[in-house]
Amino acid sequence: MRRSEFLRAVSVEFGARGPALLSDLVLSDxxxxxxxxxxxxxxxxxxxxxxxxxxxxxxxxxxxxxGRLEPRRS
Incomplete structure (x- = not known):
């Protein structure tokens, strides 16, 4: 997973909450x-x-x- 895919996945999954989760939520893992x-x-x-x-x-x-883009269709 690339950083861009990570950011896309966060945006899709968490929407407007995403940026706050990235900067505020401490992850033990x-x-x-x-x-x-x-x-x-x-x-x-x-x-x-x-x-x-x-x-x-x-x-x-x-x-x-x-976070992965769908493959292009011919």
């Missing part, structure tokens, strides 16, 4: 850091995404592949 701090510290975006999903009880079905 990434070293007791916020999502933004974890990414800035070099934690892979996929790991941060999964930690954010676990902390906010996002259903498993919406975690995998989130």
């Amino acid at each position: 990434v070293g007791d850091r916020t999502a933004s701090a974890a990414i800035d510290a070099g934690v892979p975006p996929r790991e941060v995404w999964l930690a954010l999903c676990a902390e906010t009880d996002v259903p498993l079905a919406r975690r995998h592949g989130a």
Whole structure:
């Protein structure tokens, strides 16, 4: 997962709450850091995404592949 995919996934899943969650919610799974701090510290975006999903009880079905654009159709 790239950072852009991570940010897209956060936007789709959390909408207007996304930016606040990234800067305010401390995630124990990434070293007791916020999502933004974890990414800035070099934690892979996929790991941060999964930690954010676990902390906010996002259903498993919406975690995998989130943030990826749909393939282009010919």
